[in-house]
Amino acid sequence: MIRRRHLMGAAGAAAFAPAMPALAQPAGQRVLKMVPQANLTSLDPIWTTANITRNHGYMVYDNLYGMDSQFRPQPQLAEGHVVEDDGKRVIITLRQGPKFHDGQPVRAADAVQSLKRWMRRSPSGQKLAEFVDELSALDDRRLQFRLKRPFPFLLPALAQVSNSPAFIMPERIAQTDAFQQVRESVGSGPFRFKADEFNSGSRVVYERNSDYVPTTVGSPSLTAGPKVVHFDRVEWHIITDASTSAAALQAGEIDWFEQPPPEIQQLIRRNRALSVEAIDPLPLIGILRFNHLHAPFSDKKMRQALLPAIDQADFMQAIVGTEPGLWEMAGVFTPGTPLASDVGMEPLKGPRSLDRAKALMREAGYTNQPMRLVGPTDILAPSAMTQVCADLVRRLGFNADIVLTDWGTTVQRRTSREPVDKGGWSMILTSFSSFDFVDPSAHFPLRGNGTNAWPGWPNIPQLETLRDEWFVAPNPADQKRIAEQMQRVALDELPYIPVGAYKSLTGIRKDLRDRVAGFAMFWNIKRA
Numbered sequence: 361m362i363r364r365r366h367l368m369g370a371a372g373a374a375a376f377a378p379a380m381p382a383l384a385q386p387a388g389q390r391v392l393k394m395v396p397q398a399n400l401t402s403l404d405p406i407w408t409t410a411n412i413t414r415n416h417g418y419m420v421y422d423n424l425y426g427m428d429s430q431f432r433p434q435p436q437l438a439e440g441h442v443v444e445d446d447g448k449r450v451i452i453t454l455r456q457g458p459k460f461h462d463g464q465p466v467r468a469a470d471a472v473q474s475l476k477r478w479m480r481r482s483p484s485g486q487k488l489a490e491f492v493d494e495l496s497a498l499d500d501r502r503l504q505f506r507l508k509r510p511f512p513f514l515l516p517a518l519a520q521v522s523n524s525p526a527f528i529m530p531e532r533i534a535q536t537d538a539f540q541q542v543r544e545s546v547g548s549g550p551f552r553f554k555a556d557e558f559n560s561g562s563r564v565v566y567e568r569n570s571d572y573v574p575t576t577v578g579s580p581s582l583t584a585g586p587k588v589v590h591f592d593r594v595e596w597h598i599i600t601d602a603s604t605s606a607a608a609l610q611a612g613e614i615d616w617f618e619q620p621p622p623e624i625q626q627l628i629r630r631n632r633a634l635s636v637e638a639i640d641p642l643p644l645i646g647i648l649r650f651n652h653l654h655a656p657f658s659d660k661k662m663r664q665a666l667l668p669a670i671d672q673a674d675f676m677q678a679i680v681g682t683e684p685g686l687w688e689m690a691g692v693f694t695p696g697t698p699l700a701s702d703v704g705m706e707p708l709k710g711p712r713s714l715d716r717a718k719a720l721m722r723e724a725g726y727t728n729q730p731m732r733l734v735g736p737t738d739i740l741a742p743s744a745m746t747q748v749c750a751d752l753v754r755r756l757g758f759n760a761d762i763v764l765t766d767w768g769t770t771v772q773r774r775t776s777r778e779p780v781d782k783g784g785w786s787m788i789l790t791s792f793s794s795f796d797f798v799d800p801s802a803h804f805p806l807r808g809n810g811t812n813a814w815p816g817w818p819n820i821p822q823l824e825t826l827r828d829e830w831f832v833a834p835n836p837a838d839q840k841r842i843a844e845q846m847q848r849v850a851l852d853e854l855p856y857i858p859v860g861a862y863k864s865l866t867g868i869r870k871d872l873r874d875r876v877a878g879f880a881m882f883w884n885i886k887r888a
Contacts, residue, residue: 389887390592392872394616395605396880398739399598400564401768403553404541406481409523409804409814410771411793415880418583419566419594420461421527421547424452424471425519426575426584429641429877431798433519434584435577437466437528437548447510454501459571460530461552468497473534475518475526480538482524484517484802486812487831513801513831521583521878522796523804548572550587550883551594560768564596566882580876580884582795587883594882600738600766609634609867617867618880619740622681628867635870640878642697642794643861645690646675646745647805649788650856652818654779656729657786663854665720667707669752672860675789678744680862690861692806692847694797699840704848708858717756728759731786734774736767745789745859753787774815788815789859793879799839800827800846805856818855 398412405417425433441452458466472495479485479492494506505514518526529547536542545553551566558564574586597614599605606624608614610631618639620628628634648670650657657663676687689708693699733753735746746764753760761780765773770788778784797803807813807827808820823846830842850856868875871888875881 391595392591392593392616392882392885392887393595393597393614394618394880395599395608395614396564396596397619398736398767399561399600400558400596401560401771402541403543403545405527406478406524406538407541408771410767411523411879412767414523414525416545416553416564417525417527417547418549418881419551420545420549420553421529422458422549422587423519423526423528423583424454425515426582427516427519427521427795428578428581428584430581431516431795432584433515434575434581436575436584437471441515448507450505450507450514451498452503452505454503455573455575456501457573458548460548461546461569461571462530463571464530465500466528466548467500467531468503469500470531470534471528472497472503473531474528477529477534477536477538478524478526482517482520482526482802483804483807484513484520484522485524485526487801487827488514488517511831517801519583520802522793522802524802525583550574550589560598562598564598566594568592574883580874582876582878583881589883590886591882606867609869612869615869615872616880619864620867621740621744622679622683625681625865625867633870634867636865636867638863638877639866639880640794640864643688643690643695644741644791644793644864645694645797645861646679646741646789646791646859648745648749648857648859649790649805649816650818650854651784651786651816652855653777654784654786656726656731659724660853661724662721662726663857664707664852665717665724665726666756666857667717667854668713668720669717669756670708670857670859671712672708672858674752675745675748676860676862678748679741680865685863686865687860687862690858692797692803692850692858693799693843694794695861697794697798698836699799699843701840701844701847703844704851707851714755721756726758730759730761730780732761732763732780732784733787734763734765734770734785735789736770737764739767741791741862741864742767742770742789745791749787749789777811777817791862795878800830800843806846806850808853808855813855816855818853820849820853820855822849823853823855 402408402413405413422437424438426436439453439455479489491507491511497503550572554565568589578585602624605617609617625636680686750762776784804814808823810819826846833839875885
C-alpha cells in the first residue's frame with residue numbers, strides 16, 4: 361500500500377505520478393478502482409454500523425426490497441407480497457432463480473433466519489420484532505409474517521438503506537449470534553467478495569457475480585431497481601494519504617476517490633478528465649456522541665454545558681472548507697426532508713461562548729475529572745470533526761486524553777462499556793448518511809433504550825415512548841408533530857449533539873457515467 365506523503369502544488373500530481381508503482385489493471389476497461397472512505401475492518405453489516413461495511417454489504421448481499429430515492433420500497437429478491445387477515449398476515453414470495461455465491465438457491469428459510477438475526481440489531485428490525493407473532497417459511501419461495509397487529513412500516517423496514525440493512529444471507533451463516541461477527545461474505549448480490557485477495561489495510565476485491573439476475577421492476581434509484589453490473593472486477597485500494605490518492609486519480613491509476621478533502625477537491629477540479637460532485641443529493645449529518653454510562657457525561661448538566669461552545673460552522677468547515685452552500689445547520693433529522701425542523705434548536709444558535717460553557721461546567725460540578733475523546737485519522741469527516749473537538753475540549757479546560765487512531769480501531773473501541781480508567785471513552789464524533797436520519801425508524805443515535813442502544817447507551821425513556829407513538833401515528837401531520845417533540849427532548853437530554861450537515865463530495869473520472877446517487881454503489885455505473 362502506498363503511504364508516502366507528498367505536498368502537491370499545481371503540478372504536483374504530474375510530478376509525482378511517474379514515481380508511483382502502477383496499480384495492475386487486468387482487463388483494463390472492465391476493472392473499476394476506487395479509494396474508499398475508510399479501511400474495511402469488519403465484514404458483517406449486521407454487527408457494525410460503519411458505512412464502509414454497509415457499502416461492502418451492498419456489493420455482496422441483496423435485500424427482499426430495495427429503497428428508491430423517494431424512500432419507497434421496491435421489490436429486489438422479492439417477487440411480491442400479499443396482505444391478509446386485516447393486515448396481520450403478510451406473505452412474501454421470492455423471485456425464482458436467485459442463487460448464493462456458493463451455488464445454493466436462495467430459499468425462504470434463508471430469508472427467515474437472516475431477518476431474525478437482523479431484528480436483534482437494527483432499530484427498524486427491533487421495532488418490527490415487537491409486532492411479530494411468528495416469522496416462518498411456508499415453502500422454499502414463501503415466507504410469512506404473522507403480526508400481533510398491523511405494522512405499516514413492514515416493507516420500509518425491510519428496505520431500510522441505513523446501517524444494518526436487512527441483507528439476506530445463507531441460513532447457515534445467518535444462524536451466527538447477532539452479537540458475534542460473521543466471518544464469511546456469501547450473499548446473492550451483484551458481486552462476489554474475493555476472500556483470497558482481501559488484505560485489510562491494503563486492498564478489497566470484488567468480481568461480478570455471473571449468476572446474478574437483476575430484478576425487472578422499476579428503474580435504478582438508490583438501492584431499488586435493476587442492478588446491472590458493467591465491470592468484471594471492482595478493487596478498493598486503501599490509501600490513507602489524500603495526496604497519494606489524488607495523484608493516482610490524476611494519473612489514471614484509480615477511477616474514483618470517494619472522499620477527497622477540500623484542498624484536494626480544488627486540485628481535482630483543475631483536471632478536465634475529472635469531476636467533483638455530491639455523492640448524495642441530500643446532506644450527511646455529523647454528531648458528537650457522549651458515553652452516558654460513565655462520568656463526566658453520564659450527568660445531563662455536563663452534556664448541556666457544552667452547548668454554548670458548539671459552533672456547527674467550525675465542525676462543518678473542517679470537512680468541506682469555506683465554500684458557500686456545502687454545509688448547513690442541522691437538528692436531529694436530515695435537512696431538506698419532511699421531519700426536519702428548528703424546534704428546540706435555540707441552544708445551538710446565536711453567539712457562541714466558551715466562558716458560558718466553562719461556567720456551566722463548574723455549576724455541573726466538573727473538577728478536572730478525566731475524559732477521553734477517541735477518533736480516527738484516516739477518514740475525512742470523523743477525523744476533521746474530532747480535531748475540532750479536541751481543540752474545543754482543551755480550550756474548555758477538560759482533563760482530556762485525546763486518542764487518535766485508524767477508523768477500524770475507533771469502531772472497535774467505541775463498543776467498550778468500560779470507564780475511562782479501564783480503557784473506555786467519553787466522546788466520539790462521526791457522521792451518518794442522509795437516509796439514516798430521515799425519520800425515527802432507523803435513527804440509531806436517537807434511541808434512548810439504555811444498554812440496548814447504539815454505543816453511548818443513553819437511557820431516555822421519553823424518546824422511546826415518542827418513537828413508539830411515531831410508528832403508529834395515523835397521518836403525516838401527527839408524525840411531524842411527534843418528530844418535533846423528539847427533537848425537543850433530544851436537544852435537552854442530549855444523547856448526542858448535532859454538529860451540522862454537509863454535502864459529501866466525491867472525485868471521479870468523467871468517463872464514468874450513470875452512477876447511482878446516494879453512496880458508493882457499483883451497479884449501473886459504466887465507462888463511456
